[in-house]
Amino acid sequence: MRLIGPILLASVLLLANCASPQPPLRRFTTSIPQRSPLTIAVIGDQQRTSEMEVWREQNTIHADLIREVVQSRPDALILLGDQVFTGSSSEDWRFFDRIMVPVLKARIPTFPIFGNHEYIGVDEVAYSNMASRFRITRSTWYSMIMDSIGFVMLNTNFDEFSRDTAVKQLRWFKTHMRQLTENPAVRCIVVCGHHPPFTNSAIVPDEHILQQYFVPLFERSPKSRLWLSGHSHAYEHFRHRTVHYVVSGGGGGPRHLLYLEKNLRRHDDLYPGPMIRPFHFLTIQRDQSELCVTMTPLSGQESPQESFMIGPLVDAER
Template sequence: MIARVNICHFIFWMGIMCCPHLTIAQQGSPIIAFASDTQAPLFFEYITRKIDHNEKATELIFKDIIAIHPSSLFILGDVVSLGYSNAKWKKMDTYLKWCADDSIPVYAALGNHELMLNAKKGKRKFQSRFPMHNFTGYREIVDSVAVILLNSNFSKMADTDITKQDNWYKATIKAMDDNPAIKFVIVGCHHSPFTNSKVVSPSLQVQQKFVPAFINSKKCVLFLSGHSHNFERFNVQGKYFLVIGGGGGPHQPLLSGKELTPDISHAYKPMFHYLEVKRYGDSMQIISRQLKADFSGFNDGLIFSVTR
């Protein structure tokens, strides 16, 4: 594993040294960025949660994403704290405009905060900003990587919508597995199937509805989620599940010594972070970009690779 990462880095940086006029995104396969839980804290969270210039952290995350210029950005829900409120979208609209001005398409999955208090209005405002979004799941293909985004807000879905999404998801997984042009599949939703957060629980419905097809797929290699405002990494039946809820929401404490599922990245716990993914042939490199404690910039906090 370590050797593979080092080789990837050698090839990557040699490409930059030989062609310094090219941007990072132009070196080989495109970069795909993932973030989650970019919402600003609600008023009561300033009392009940650990707050540390969260809104500034979100701004810096978007600036760093612009700097690496990914081919696409995917946000896994809780884009804002209250989806129905125009005021809560104000800063995010600025960040989305930055992306649009830099030709970076942004896709998103619904989080619980988008539907909080006024689900109908929140859904409408969300859809206006992410027109490619589908309430019962959709997929985008970047290079040869298929990204499937699912709706995990089951309590806000009609039974017919849940069934429609189930059928679509299974059919899409099969189609991606059968498509020789697709090398890898990444599945994402808001609610985490596995987490050791003390604030939110693992989603049993995500475990039941989304995980089996992911596990059984020959091309699915990465399951991404948020909701837990942490970085967590799990290996379940040989597949990676990452929680990347470090986009700016208030930090959540984790269980200590009583983990529900073993976290293989227990030593890596950045406050704010996002994910950078890039394919190298038949392997895929995953980098967690962490915001430095003094807010002076970002580090590549954790790097690992996966193969099929």
């Protein structure tokens, strides 16, 4: 059994709740949509607050946010990790299944990545809970192409890896970045990884392994445009050269404070929001030679929506 970060979960509670995998209500479809143009929704950090986190925000908005995601009529949905609090908890996965019923009913293709909370508990059970719902996660990192956008879905839980596994993923990343760059059908590349290479969170740090090894490879490609992450329960928007780095961790987990003061913040945030950011989801649409990225707050929140264009994209060869 592994315990992540400073959260010291009681062994008796974990063992009682993590004895065996929780079978899903129904397996999510992971068929990659082939039509164009597409609207791709993104949401991160849906885990509910643990009953042991008595000092943290207790939220009940998860189902409301998913309903609003489905109402936006996306053609696909990306989950940025931390779908649940405890990866091997049957109760947590039952909660996830309940809030995701609208996605299942609408048969929206859904593509998740692994967050650190998917590793809490008994590893084999936690992995089975993911793999039984999402056929595509039989490998914990993968790539796909939707609407001429190459998506690279990383597993950024480096603390959980052996050195050999970490090197294997880095080599895979380098190979797939080259293949997507050389593929004439791909007009831009988007990376999705749970841990952010850049964040102003007061709770979690920048992921330096990503900064050192993955970001330079990503920025080397002329097709690289967007890096999506979660882990910081907030919305943040940074830009470095031609690449936008967006943290989208507003799916329902207890929100993080951000450092906004000049003497505390690590990076300049392009979003003019407060220290606590709204619950939200993203949509990505390709509009001819640009990507349109929109952050939509949950209804009833005062924080403004943000929408920005990324381009130009590389022309497709015919």
